[in-house]
Amino acid sequence: MTYAGPGSESTVVGEVTRTFDVVVVGAGPAGSAAALEVARAGHSVALVERGPFPGSKNVYGGVVYGRVLDELVPRWWERMPVQRWVTRRSTMVMTPTQALTVDFRTQDWGSPPYNGATAHRADLDAWLAELAIEAGAVLIPSTVATGLLRDRSGQVVGVRTDRPDGDLTAGVVIACDGVNSFLAKEAGMYRVANEAAHLTLGVKQTLALPRQAIEERFAVSGRDGVDIEILGCTRGIPGGGFLYTNLDSVSIGVVLGLEGIRDARTRPEELIADLKRHPAVAPLIKGGEQIEHSAHLIPEGGYHAMPELIGDGMLVAGDAAAMCLAAGIWLEGVNFALGAGMYAGRAAAAALAAGDTSKQGLAGYRTLLERSFVLADHRRLANFPQLVLSDRVQRDYPGFLCDVVQGLFQVDNPQPKPGLRTLVRRSARRNGVRMRDLVRDSWTGMRGLR
Template identity: 80%
Template sequence: MTHAGPGSKSVVLGEDELTATAATPVFDVVVVGAGPAGSAAALEAARAGLSVALVERGPFPGAKNVYGGVVYGRVLDELIPRWWERMPVQRWVTRRSTMVMTPSQALTVDFRTEDWGRPPYNGATAFRADLDGWLAEQAVEAGAVLVTSTVVTGLLKDASGAVAGVRTDRPDGDLRARVVIACDGVNSFLAKEAGMFPDEHQAEHLTLGVKQTLALPRETLEERFAISGRDGVDIEMLGCTRGIPGGGFLYTNLESISLGVVLGLTGVREAKTRPEEILAELKRHPAIAPLIRGGEQIEYSAHLIPEGGYRSMPELAGDGILIAGDAAAMCLAAGIWLEGVNFALGAGMYAGRAAAAAIGAGDTSRRGLAGYRKMLESSFVLADHRRLRDFPGLVLSDRMQRNYPGLVCDLVQGMFQVDNPRPKPGLRRLLRRSAKDNGVRLRDLVRDTWTGMRGLR
C-alpha cells in the first residue's frame, strides 16, 4: 500500500512485510497512532535499530486530527537537531497574551520579544496535517514502516497475559510485537483494555475543544495584530465561557486565524448549551470582533482534550506496553501554560528509548519497561506535571471561571476610572468592593493565590 500525506513523500509498505503468511508479522515495536507522540516513539525506536510499525487509522498522519495551536520546540532540539530549518510552521510566536474577560470587559497582559523570532525559537503555530506528516516522515526515514488506513481493534496477549501485539481490521490480520506503544489519543481504549486506568476515564477530566479557522488576507491579519514577516500571536482567554470550566484561544496562522473555546464536558452538559453558541458569543465580544472582522470560515472542528493533569494519568508501563501523549493525559492545562504537543513529543521519545532498552536487555515486562517512568520523571514531562498538579483544579474551579474575571476587570476599571471631584479610592478599598460585587471572599482569594504560588515555587 502507498501513503501520500500533505507535503510529505510517499511511503511504500512492502507486501512482503505485512502479507499474511504462516505466522503473524512480528516487529520489535508496534506504535499505535501517528500523532506527535507516536511518530517520536517510532523515530527513536527505529534509530536504535529496531523493527518498527507505526500504525495510523487515517489515510495519512494528521488526517484525523484538527489543530490550530502552538508547538513548543525545545524538546525537538534533542529529537531532531535544527528542526526549525525543516518543520512546516505557519508563524513563529513572538507575542504571547493572556486576556481576562467579562461580557463587556477585557484585560490583556501582552508580552512581545524579538528573541522568539529567531533560532532556536520558542513556539510556532502549525497545522496538524502538516506537522504530523513531517514527523512521521522522520520516523520512516529512520527505518519505521508506516501502516495507514488501519484501525487497531484490540490487544494481543500471550499465555501469561502480557501484551504481545495488536489486532487490526486489515485483511492480512494482526501485528505481533515485543512492545506496543499506545499513542491512540484521549480516552485510549488500548490503555483501558490493558488495565492501565484504575477506573473508567471520568468525564470531569475531559474538555471539548471547538475551533474555527477563519481566512484573512495576510496583509490584513498582520496590520490588525501589529506583526510582520513570520511573526505570530498567541492569545489565551479566561472568562469567555459563561462560567463553564474552560477558556478561549486565538492563534495567528500565515493567512488565517484559529479561534476557539475549550469547555469542560460536565459543565457543558449541566449548562444545557451547545459549544458553538459559546464560540459565537466569543466572536461577538468587543475585544475579539474587530480582530476577526471579515474572516471567512474554512474549517470547523471539535476534539476531546485530557486536562485532568498529573492526578488523572494512568499507569504508564505494563507487561509489553507503554502509554504516551494524550492517551496518558499528558496535556498541561495550568492557566498561563497550555501545552500538549511538546509533552507528547517528549513522552514518545522516551517511550521509544525505553522500549529499545528493554528489548536489548531481554525483559519487556512491566519491570523491564520501568525505565520509561524514570526517564519521564527526570525530564520536564512529569516534573512539570507533578509540580503543577493542583493547577487544573484551580483553573477550572467555579471561582476562577465565574468570579475572578469580573473581580480583576472591575478592579482595573476602578483604578483607571477618573471620578473627579471625588478623590481616588485606595487599592484596598477597590479590592474589597470588587470582591464583594463579584461574590469573592477574601479568604478564598488568599487561599487560591497561595495554591498558585506554591505550584510556581
C-alpha cells in the same frame, strides 16, 4: 518474557511484515517520536495509523513548543512546517463588556531556536511521521488496532487489527492512540473513576484573513505571530478561549469541561459566536471567512488523572497518557507528547536490547519521564487544573479583576481617587469574591510556581 529481537522469524502477508520488534499505535506526535527513536536504535517498528495518512483526522487549537525536538531533530526549525513563530503571548480576562489583557512580546522568540510556533496538525503530523519512515519505520495507514494480543502469561505481544491480512505481533506495544485510549483501557491501566470530569472539548473555527490584515491588526510582521489565551468567555462553564494567528488565517475557539457543557445545555458554537462578537475580539477578526470547524477531546485532568504508564509488554504516551498540561498560563500538549514518545521509544529499545520486555524490563520509561520535564512539570502543577477550572476562577475572578482595573483607570472628579484596598473590597463584594478564598487560591497558585 524473553524476546528474540530483530532476528526473530517473521511472516509476511502481501508487502507488510506482520511481526515487529515494536508496534506503535497512533501516528500523532507521540507515536511518530516513539517510532523514530525505535528505528534509529536499529529495531523494526510499525507505526499504525487509523487515518488514511498521519494528520488526516487531527485538529488543533494551540501552539507547538518545539524545543524538545532539539533531542530528536537537529536544527528542527529549518524543517518543521510552521505557520508563524509566536513572538507575542497574551492572556486576556474578560466579562461581556470588559477585557483585561497581559501582553508580552519579545524578539528573542523570533530567531533560532525559537520558543513556540503555530502549525497545522495535518502538516506537522505528516512531517514527523516522514522522519520516522526515513529512519526505517513502516507506516501502516487506514488500520484500526481493535485490541491487544497476549501470550499465555498475559503479557502484551501485539495488537489485533481490522485488516483482513491479520494482526501485528511485537515485543513491545506503545499505545499513542489518543485521549480515551482503548488499548490502555483494555490493559486495565486507567484508574480514574469519573473520566468526564477530567476531559474537555476543544472546538475551533479557522477564519481566512489576508496576511496583510493579520499583520496590521495583531501588530506583527514577517513570520511573527500571536497567541492569545482567554478566561471568562464561556458563560461560567469551566474552560477558556483562544485566538492565534496562522500565516493567512486565524484560529478562534473555546475549550469546555464535558460536565459543564452537559449541565449548562449550551452548544459550543454559541460560545464561539459570543467570543467573536466581543468588543475586544471582533475588530481582530472582522471579515474573516470560516474555512474550518472542528472539535477534539482533550485530557486536562493532569498528573492525578494519568493512567498506569507501563505494563507487561506495553507503554502508554501522549494524550493516551493524559499528558496535556492545562495549568492556566501554561497550555501545552504537543511538546509533552513528543517528549513522552521519545522516551517510550528509548525505553522500548533498551528493553529489547536487554531481552526483557516485561513491566520490570520497561521500567526505564518511568525513570526517563521522571528525570525530564514531562513528569516533573506535571507533578509540580498537579493541582492547577482543579484551580483553573474551579467556579471561582471561571465565574467570579474575571469580573473581579476587570472591575478593579476599571476602578484604577476611571476618573470620577470631583470625587478623589479611591485607594486600592477600597477598590479590591468593592469589586469583591460586587462579584461575590470572598477574600479568604482569594488568598487561599493565590497561595495555591504561588506554591505551584515555586
